[in-house]
């Protein structure tokens with residue numbers, strides 16, 4: 001019997017899913033047992049013997065996909081966006097009944113992006129003003145990006161704990177949307193532009209200075225080491241982990 005991880009990819013025909021299929025096929029310790037598109041029944045995961053599922057689909061389908069995986073004892077590594085607080089709560093409750101199963105919800109698999117968000121959280125308490133600009137390809141269906149939401153949440157939590165007031169802003173007259181979305185009190189601006197893949201700038205401003213923390217994914221290959229790392233680690237982390245940083249010892 002093979003001791004390779006039996007992996008299935010959901011969303012296998014998509015931009016990320018097709019890249020993940022290639023990465024899993026090329027990994028010496030993994031075996032791709034199923035590659036499902038939108039029309040394929042989830043039951044195929046069971047008949048294929050999948051024990052690890054990578055979800056790279058759409059916000060509307062990801063929760064049901066992950067629920068199916070967990071209910072069938074499969075670990076899940078999830079890159080799909082749309083995991084708001086309500087969905088995470090429901091998943092946590094489901095996992096309580098499956099104590100040996102691990103799920104990673106990773107807003108971004110690129111190691112540089114994970115580090116950039118961690119650096120931004122670290123810096124967040126030291127600056128009066130913070131805003132986020134995320135820039136993506138125009139085929140992206142969701143805005144703001146999951147990465148920007150996660151970065152804003154991390155920064156807002158640090159600022160709240162440190163008692164930092166809201167960023168100063170004298171705007172009283174505004175064309176709707178001009179100041180971006182408000183994520184936990186942090187303004188997030190979304191650019192959609194042909195030629196881009198996935199990019200983010202965190203802007204931190206203080207009296208007479210600015211710190212910019214920028215990350216660029218020029219190619220979806222940048223996400224694959226994180227996908228493979230997630231697959232190799234997920235079984236060792238039962239329960240719910242949000243963010244690939246949960247598997248990295250960033251404070252070492």
Ligand SMILES: NC(=O)C1=CN([C@@H]2O[C@H](COP(=O)(O)OP(=O)(O)OC[C@H]3O[C@@H](n4cnc5c(N)ncnc54)[C@H](OP(=O)(O)O)[C@@H]3O)[C@@H](O)[C@H]2O)C=CC1
Pocket residue numbers: 010011012013014015016017037038039056057058059060061078079080081082106107108109110146223
């Ligand atoms: N965490 C990370 O590092 C990254 C996350 N992402 C996220 O991953 C997700 C996928 O992105 P991307 O690959 O660019 O998107 P694509 O649109 O290229 O791919 C989406 C895939 O999901 C499938 N799909 C569509 N609807 C359903 C459904 N109802 N049920 C099951 N499958 C469905 C599509 O199948 P079909 O072709 O038949 O429509 C397609 O294979 C997005 O949420 C994106 O934000 C993206 C990049 C990096």
Ligand SMILES: O=C(O)C1=N[C@H](C(=O)O)C[C@H](O)C1
Pocket residue numbers: 081107108109136140141144145146147148197198199
């Ligand atoms: O849709 C994308 O492309 C990406 N989606 C994720 C997000 O919304 O943060 C990750 C990355 O930014 C690429």
